[in-house]
Amino acid sequence: MTIFIWISMIVVSLSMAGLMYRVFKGPSVPDRLIALDGIGVMLISAIALLSILFDTRFYIDVILLIAIISFIGTVSFSKFIERGEIIERERHH
Amino acid sequence: MSVIINILIVITITVGVVFTAVTTIGILRFPDVYTRAHAASKSATLGVMSILLGVFIHFWYNEGLFSIQLLLGIIFLFVTSPIGGHLMSRAAYMAGVKPTELTVGDDLKEVVEKARKESGSLKSEDQ
Amino acid sequence: MELLMAILIGVLFTAAVYLILSRSLLKVILGTGLLSHGAHLLILTMGGLGGSAPPVLDKEATNFADPLPQALILTAIVISFGVTAFMLVLAYRTYGEHKTDNMNLMRGNDEHD
């Protein structure tokens, strides 16, 4: 079982490394953003697997947390890219 | 019982890992931002949900912990991932990232251009 | 492990100091960010990295990581968050008033004559 988790870990890590390449290479900002979002998601997987490996439940909170902040991050970045500001004072519809 | 559970765990995690790997390949190999977003938001979400499911089962059966957080996490990801993907793609479009030449149609173009004319051109990034 | 961490921390400090010495206001701010990261990692390292379980009472785990440095880091993180936020706003206000972010143009000592 442990070996299986290890292997999974390695695959996830490699995936992250791949995405890292996309983050560095770009070419456009949204590309990086998408890759980063992917990394966030994979981080969740990695930590979930780590919890099994370390045999501890204290990282589970971290999982949800990363999900949340990665969502907030994604939203704010997209808004930022789209509009140049992320919080508007007053919206004109 | 535990064997079955373990097999279940292994399967879900394997599926997740595979999807994860696929995501990466997609993001690396697809030609433009929109297709990459497609890969990221769909398969990545599936992958991580699957892995989380496996971990959830693991904790439930092997550790005796019914983790609400994990469940919540799965739901959360399920809800938010598509939104994120949507927002990112739209942002890319609005920021003027060119789609690949393979793109067949662009329905949004007309609408956007019309709106742009009305509200003045979007301030471009300083970079 | 501590060796690796020590070197890493050294790199963080080097980068931070380098940025702080630069002329661009934004780089200076980035530098302070790196500086605090380096400091936090250092505290963690100084507490020893050998613990095998998080310092949370659970089951039969006994070999906890040293909780005290962690508490210190937590305090330090929050403080540096406050300071960073403050500095960020200060930086952009300064930029706004001075119309430049070149630290070289923000010379003091007007009284020096």
Added chain:
Amino acid sequence: MRTNDVILQTTTKVVFFIIFLFAIHIFFAGHYTPGGGFVGGLLTTGALVLLLLAFDLKTVQKALPFNFVIVIGIGLLLALGTAAGSILFNVPFFTHAFDDFTLPLFGETSLHTAMLFDAGVYLVVVGSAMTIIQSIGGDA
């Protein structure tokens, strides 16, 4: 060019509560598992930021008519008050008290004055972070 955010806004209404609940959970769990006032507070801030992202400053201010400086004040008073309570009993400042109670719904729970203190921390974090964000966001 303005685009509408209907999708985002709709989701946000749901997600906000998920995050908020999670924040409360993290806050309460702090004494026994990782978490606590800080993280709880910051997560709540995150939820509020999400609201700000999806809607706009004015709308959010209308929906949540807090003056966050006051929130800071209340938080600090709460924290200080909890700590200073011990002065009344002439024991050293910050001496906490706790006991186990059986409460309906929660079951076996330990009530701890440290929790109250942590609530102060929570409020201060939310207040400060929101003050900062609103100030910057409101800066033309």
Added chain:
Amino acid sequence: MINLLLFPIIIPFLFAIVLLFFKERIVLQRVLAAVGLIAALAASLFLVYTVKQDGVQTITLGSWPAPFGISMVSDMFSALLVTTTIIITLLVVIYSYTSTGEAREHYFYYSAILFMVTGVNGAFTTGDIFNMFVFFEVLLIASYVLIVLGGEKRQLRESIKYILINVVSSALFVITVAYLYSVVGTLNMADISVKIAEIGQPGIITVIAVLMLIVFGIKGSIFPLYFWLPGSYAAPPIPVLALFGALLTKVGVYAIMRTYTLFFVHQTDFTHGLLMVLSILTIIAGCIGALAYFDLKQIVIYNIVIAVGVILFGAAQMNESGLSGAVFYLLHDMLIKGALFFLIGMIIYVTGTSDLRKMGGLMKTHPSLGWFYLIAAFGLAGIPPLSGFIGKLLIVEGAFQADHIWGSIVVLASSLVVLLSVIRIFIYAFWGEPQALPSVERKPYRGMMVPTVVLVVLSVLYGVGTEWLLPYMTDASNVLLQPSIYIDAVLKE
């Protein structure tokens, strides 16, 4: 009242919080700030009395035994510093009524002052090295707010530098604490002292000692770490400058004195030798600066640097005279710097400039200001029987006893430079042909005069009444001289 020693910290804190609720009500803010400080003053005076009667007061927060919880320790040294801090702040607040301007008062000016006092008093009182860091941060961030509040161009520019330096020094502080924790495994200052004694101060502790010196030296502005100070301190309005000049550097000095008398006492040849060399260089550097400028603020600011050098020189002697001289001089300097900044604030208010060469003949129009300035100037220069004298006398005596002849002579000679620099202000501003003055209101002037006079009179009394103060000073220096008093008080069962 086992919590007594916390009151001077908690009361300003409480009032600072309460002020947050009254952003728009300036009058109420003013009153509350003053009330809070008066209450804190009462508490601190009572604390001094208690310490005098019962010896060092300690409390370990949360009822945890000593090295595990945070200990707060009030020996005579810190009790006196705390009291002086509150007195000066109270006067600064009163001075601010008429000199700060309502715009700043709306934006939590008094709150920030009270927070800063909280930090300063906490730093003076705490017996835990990391807690000291936290209090440093409190006072620093409050000082950031104060220095930048108003957002004038120059304020912003200098604030960046000020904050940057302090962020760096804070990071250094943290890592130094980390190093120390790694070696001795504890944070309680008394406990650290015990443990260092146990292991006999090996080389690594000496390295940490030097790091500490650097960390606190940046705040306390010693050579070669003081360079940022003159520019930054000149930026904020006068009351804030007075507060900074009187209090902030002193916290660094206090920390150096505390650590160098409590922790690093086993290799004094090296550590204290270094401290002494640096303090002499600090004096010289300060002297150069004090003479180099024709700007009122700069002259007095550089005098802060000189004073820091003198105090640390006294502390580096590690004998009774030197240490009690340092304590004496430290308190004197807080009072007199406050007074001087008040005075030059009034001069600037009256003349509308801080350039000496544009002033003259104020003696004709503002004679009382001139006299009080002259008294303060002589007090600063250590002319007996004013406040600076006894401290300097004891420091010089201590240095001679410790065979540091040239250092003492430099200290003596620095008095001349100090005198020259402040008398130059007198000669330029008060003597000479009267210059045309901008028309200013008389009322704020009177409002500023009251706290100024009080502070000058206090400083005079401090000098004249040395005999009554001496028992307190002796208590203060005894604790510094014999760390065991401090340690026993904290680690008592």
Added chain:
Amino acid sequence: MEFVLLIFLPIVAALFIPFLFKRMKRIHTGWFVLAVPLVLFLYYATYIPSTMDGGHAISELQWIPSLGISFVSYIDGLSLLFSLLITGIGSLVVLYSIFYLDKNKEKLGNFYVYLLLFMSAMLGVVQSDNVISLYLFWELTSISSFLLIGYWYTRDRSRFGALKSMMITVFGGLMMLGGFVLLGIMGDTYSIRELIASAPDFVGHDYFTLALVLLLLGAFTKSAQFPFYIWLPDAMEAPTPVSAYLHSATMVKAGLYLVARFTPIFAFSEVWVWLVTGIGLLTLFWGSLFAVKQTDLKAILAFSTVSQLGLIMSLLGAGAITFHSDDAVFKFAMFAAIFHLINHATFKGSLFMIAGIVDHETGTRDIRKLGGLMSIMPVSFSVAFIGSMSMAGLPPFNGFLSKEMFLQSMVAIRQFELFQFDTWGILFPVIAWIASVFTFVYSFYFVFRTFAGKRKEGQLPQEPHEAPVGMLVSPIILGVLVVGIFFIPNLVAKWLIKPAVAAIQPNLYSQPGDIDIHVAAWHGFKSVELWLTVGVIIVGALLFISLSKWQKVYGLQPAKFSLNALYDGMMSFSEKGMNRISRFYMTGLIRTYMIYIFAFISVAVLVILFTQDAFVVDMDSFAHIGVYSVINAVILLLAVCFVLLSKTRLAAIIALGAVGYSVALFFVIFKAPDLALTQLVIETVSVALFLLAFKHLPALKDHGETVKTKMTNGIVAIGVGITVTLVALSAHSQKLIPSIAQYYKDTVKTEAGGGNIVNVILVDYRGFDTLFEIAVLSIAGIGVLGMIKLRLGRKENSDENK
């Protein structure tokens, strides 16, 4: 009665002066003031009988007994003499000033306050037995002198002179304080009497000579000895009564007093004898030489004062020889010193007053414009003549007597054989004689150029006439004294001089009556000093007659090489030079200051690390290296590189975020879930803040940093990095004492009622930290609010941009 309080009588009186000046416009304030010195003079005079018998009186007022500091008034022959001079001359000066200063034009309130302040200070100096209070009064004389010289503060010269005198005398005072402290350490007391008693015990102490030199610096600066005399001529900007009082009769004699007072302690030292005698003689010579050069009446007097002070100083030094030799020839010196001190006070006081009268009545003090006033101002001339002749050392005036004794002592010095006086001793009489010649010349120069010769019509600003009677009273009294003392020297000696001498030389005399010195005007043809005097008169007369021919020689001395130029140079260096030095390193650039700081940190720490053998790396203490950590470390490194290299601000911000997240991962790896949670959230909020503020932020530019700057920055940065790393390794390898953390693990459940140790530490064990850490956050919050909302700068921009 506690007569120590009388020292403060003038100060107390001074408190009422401004009031009197304001309310009693019709009466000249001076009349009230006059009472003070007069009463004191009469009071102190009552001590004469007791001191004549060698008695003394002590009165003490405690100030800081714990440190052995108190006000002790000790009246013996020496201090009584000075007290009488201070109050006596003081009375005359106040009387004089009543007529000199116009009550309607001058700010008499201030003037008399300063004067009374000075009087107290001076009484304190001469009566204090405690060196610290002596120092106190000493500085008070400097301060009151500063205020008096700067009395007409709108005049540039006044301010210049005031500052100069204060700088030099305060410098001396500070050095003297150093000497006192050393004495206090050596003798373990601040009391002069006790010091004198224990002096033999510490003569050989390491600090003895240093204390001596420091003390002499005080004395020399105050008494305007070479090379410190330069302040005295400039001090003449003070109103003339002040010059007469401070700068001739009293304050400048404080240095002499000090030397006399400490003779019993320091006379044991060779250095003392050489310095005091040598500097005294040099000053005598120098002052007399340059007095002739002056054209301002008061400047001539100032230089003559310098010269006369030198004379007395050299006598004091010669008097110290008696501590080494029993030979009776040396006993004259001390006697002569005191005698001349009295005489000088009388004749110089009167001369100053006359100079003031001339100034007052003619409107100028320039000797080139004066002349022929004899017929218009006969009384003034008479007094001036008496004073000058006394100064020149001619009979029948008191100066003659003491001058003779001076020459006698200088001749005697040749016979002293210790301290290499046998080789250099011959110089003493020679210099003394030359100086006497010049003294003769300037005395004549002063009186005859002013009063004799032809009147120079039209050059005087005012029509000259004789001064009012009131103004003449004081100089006449002094003139009478000048003559009177010549005829009753031995009576004066018995009352005043011998008690003083006995106080200075306790080793020789147990009481004043033992002094067997008899002053006589005539010593017979065989006496050397007679012929010396004759020589002085002949050569002096020749020189005076030919004065106009050789006075030009003074022009040869380039102004650049004078001591004044040195002082001016130092003062200008203290402004401009310091400014230049300061400009050199105070660049105003934060980068420079940071480089100082960082360079100091890395150099200091690294040097100490290696010199103190603190550098230890113990590989065994390190935890094993984990795979994830290595991966994460690589990620972190990459992210850091990105922060450094990124060209756009967005990329930099993202990279910084990446650093933050990988730090969070480290927290995960190193078992710190709380930290990981917090770091993650905080990093997100931080990045959000950056994005929020993005539109306000500047773009990333390097603003033309050269490769050289970058290199410097890089080197400094690497230095800091290495320092941090090495110290970290050493600190970690020397975990000498186990951490206290175990306690938390043991008690967290049982006593704190929690499970998450970190959180419990935060809210309970170290909750205090947390309380103030949230305070930091709150302050940051309100600070940001204030910074964004409050913008006073907008208004001022327009000004600055002009």
